[in-house]
Amino acid sequence: MEMHYSSNENVNNALFFLIFVFMLVIILAKIKLRRTSAPIPPGPFSWPVIGNLLQLRSNPHIKLKNMAQTYGPIMSLRLGARLVVVGLSPKAASEILKTHDSILSARHLSYTHPSSSPKLNKFAIGFAKECNEHWKNLRSICRVGLFSARAVQSQVKIREKNVANLVKYLHTKEGEVVDMSDLIFKLTLNTMGNILFSMDLFEFGPEENHSPGAQLKVLIAKFINLLASPNLADIFPILRRWDIQGKQKMAKDIHEKMFTIWNQTLKERREKKNIIREDFLDTLLDIGFNDDQINHLLLELLLAGTDTTKIIIIWALSNLIKNKNEMYKVRVELQTNIGDKILEESDIMVLPYLQACVKETIRMHPPIPFLLPHRATETCNVMNFTIPKGSQVLVNTWAMANDPSIWDDPSSYRPERFLDSGIDFKGNNFEFVPFGLGRRMCPGLPMAFAQVQYVVVCLVNTFNWFVPRDNDLDELDMEEVYHLAMRKKNPLEVIPRAVNQWIDIMKIGE
Ligand code: HEM
Secondary structure (H helix, E strand, O other): OHHHHHHHHHHHHHHHHHHHHHHHHHHHHHHHHHHHOOOOOOOOOOEOOOEOHHHHOOOHHHHHHHHHHHHOOEEEEEEOOEEEEEEOOHHHHHHHHHHOHHHHOEEOOOOOOHHHOHHHHOOOOOOOOOOOHHHHHHHHHHHHHHHOHHHHHHOHHHHHHHHHHHHHHHHHOOOOOEEHHHHHHHHHHHHHHHHHHOOOOOOOOOOHHHOHHHHHHHHHHHHHHHHHOOOHHHHOHHHHHOOOOOHHHHHHHHHHHHHHHHHHHHHHHHOOOOOOOOOHHHHHHHHOOOHHHHHHHHHHHHHHHHHHHHHHHHHHHHHHHHOHHHHHHHHHHHHHHOOOOOOOHHHHHHOHHHHHHHHHHHHHOOOOOOOOOEEOOOOEEEOOEEEOOOOEEEEOHHHHHOOOOOOOOOOOOOHHHHOOOOOOOOOOOOOOOOOOOHHHOOOOHHHHHHHHHHHHHHHHHHEEEEOOOOOOHHHOOOOEEEEOEEEEOOOOEEEEEEOOOOOOHHHOOO
């Protein structure tokens, strides 16, 4: 009996010893791993459960720039359960967007977005979660059909005609206060509507509020508001199963309503009732896309291309109205290089000062100051810090564009800094990446840049712009607000007065 007891005790001791050794090995392995793997980037204290959510509620681009003074050019925060890594220097941008492009180019997507569902995700480009074959195919179709030099050139007449319509309308409003933010949004929507499916979404004038574009404008605003408001399922992924706030459903409903705007056109084209227009819709039909593929792609392009372009045009015009000297220089350049002939889009080539004004505007006011959120598909090392798999990755382009160690007097509007400087936003200068860089870089850049420059130069060439109430330029506020994109907080309300009386306005765009 005694013998039996002591052999049991021996077995127990041996078992304990084995467990002890096993646990020791695990602990030592963990310590070793911690010593050998780099830490995650530093960042502010984060509260349990909510993390740093409350700290980033307003103007996150400015707050993160200020925090970088404490934590350095690559830092991390927590938004609920999610780790968010932010790069704020050219070196961080180059490592995130170039060196580790293949690992860090997946997309982080809010659960609110319908494309977060696997079924719809395969129809998305910007909202595609992975850079997979679907995404590659869509990007290549868009590059050939919309964004190549040839495609952008083939859209010139559309852009010229739409600007002409706006200029004609503004002539009827001479001397009155006009809301340029509203009108430029309509212009960009109309231009995209024509390029994509040959549809005038707006008529400028008394009927404009009954046009399909008016409905689309409301729907886009609703969609932006929905995406900008927090979804608990993004903070606590466990809630994703239920859509408890109903936000994904609301977003899907908005999408469905948007599709109805061009559904009739799509139906007629399929039935060949319409003449062939050879627009982007025809390209998609020729490829054999089904209605789902077409609807989601058109919607994404409308969303990606209208608001951003409008934001830049409004900032560019505001900057020129506010800065009389620079406005004067643009006008002198126009008189010297163009004279009295009717402006065409190709004339931009001989207007370097105007181009510099637009670049300076994009530097000061990048519409998407963090780019669209990226996601790490694998754990990787950036600037000697570990970025764990699944982290959301942002690049604060606004912080770099406003860094006095990179730009002389960054808060001043000085287009001259771009004259003969060779600095551009096409991917070679990591300090200036408002369109992103690498595989996720904005494919619409050539189209956007062409449109922004032409619209701005036409508006400056045709009208003098006055601020309501005695043209007091101090009354023209330049306040920014971050609402998914960084926009002018208050609409640009100004009074146009024709300047080039000798230009036959009716001939613009012919
Ligand atoms: C001034 C105007 C514009 C700005 C500042 C801008 C900026 C951007 C930025 C920052 C990104 C995200 C890059 C990244 O995730 O790293 C992006 C993506 C994208 N942009 Fe633009 N954009 C503009 C105009 C346009 C236009 C006119 C179109 C098309 C009609 C367009 C289509 C897209 C698409 C499809 C993507 C997603 C690319 C992808 O994820 O593969 N953008 N844009």
